[in-house]
């Protein structure tokens with residue numbers, strides 16, 4: 001028998017023997033900023049025009065940008081701000097650009113503290129009130145005599161969970177500045193975001209607006225071809241794959257990120273087979289792989305009670321091929337809670353969790369009429385049961401429950417066929 005290290009040696013040797021496909025893999029990653037952004041010329045020009053007053057030392061209008069994910073908002077804003085900074089540098093203007101992703105920052109405090117960081121006005125991780133941090137930001141900004149352009153990306157994520165107080169303060173900041181000027185660029189992936197905002201905040205944030213429409217399949221093809229030319233060596237053939245990636249991503253919601261993911265994974269699969277032809281079959285495989293990874297990730301990060309509900313559905317699907325009803329799930333759920341020392345939620349809450357899991361595609365539910373007995377819900381897994389098993393088996397709490405036979409089922413008479 002070969003030991004593991006010699007097996008691995010073989011793998012590595014094989015990899016190195018194959019002629020390389022990727023000139024630069026990074027080019028297909030989300031955060032890579034390409035030199036060209038085809039089909040976004042209008043948005044770039046608009047944004048450039050709106051920000052240009054900064055080059056004469058004036059305050060630019062606040063700008064609100066929205067469009068679905070993967071429509072190039074982040075890329076365009078970073079690109080335009082990069083160019084603006086360059087221009088400002090040439091004439092030694094005191095322009096400061098700072099970019100914060102609000103979803104990653106997570107809290108208003110952290111958004112503000114990263115704004116402070118970019119001014120080198122550092123604040124402690126905790127210990128100050130939001131108001132105090134805001135005051136430091138304001139005075140830090142004013143003493144430095146800057147033209148500030150602050151980008152708040154994925155701002156919808158912050159507002160939905162935390163409200164719009166910070167945004168309210170930020171949109172009014174110029175009233176308190178005498179030596180500096182600040183403009184805001186807010187970016188939202190959620191088109192309904194405006195409904196969450198106080199009308200006063202909305203009107204000052206969106207002095208100007210830019211909308212990013214989804215890409216269609218031909219546009220996505222152009223984008224992918226550009227990226228593929230830099231990512232792969234010229235003897236790698238990608239045309240069929242690019243067409244399919246573009247078509248699949250266009251059919252979803254014109255998401256360039258999705259298209260890039262498909263192409264990158266398809267390329268990696270082809271690489272493993274040491275072929276220089278990336279086929280439609282590779283793209284189909286990539287699609288399944290990505291979906292598998294997505295579900296894996298979602299399952300792994302569910303809150304404990306939701307995990308238990310999925311686990312119950314899994315257990316019930318093993319003992320009874322038919323779909324379970326809400327009552328069954330709840331009974332098994334209570335037992336499992338007992339098994340792992342968790343306090344069960346009410347049936348109403350569990351019904352709510354079932355609806356959420358349905359929306360995530362992890363469960364399938366269907367309301368059926370029981371005639372004069374009213375209506376009930378049939379519930380089954382929305383994903384392969386071995387996937388559920390693979391994820392949960394290594395979970396501290398739930399792993400041991402995967403083979404559990406619930407007492408309520410053991411007691412029940414066998415179901416008639």
Ligand code: ADP
Nearest residue numbers: 030037038069070071072073074075223256257
């Ligand atoms: P959004 O911020 O709207 O969700 P991104 O700007 O992050 O979208 O774009 C997603 C991915 O697609 C990034 O890798 C980006 O470089 C790429 N991308 C988007 N639009 C274009 C374009 N017009 N040309 C080239 N790449 C693009």
Ligand code: MG
Nearest residue numbers: 073074075153
């Ligand atoms: Mg973005």
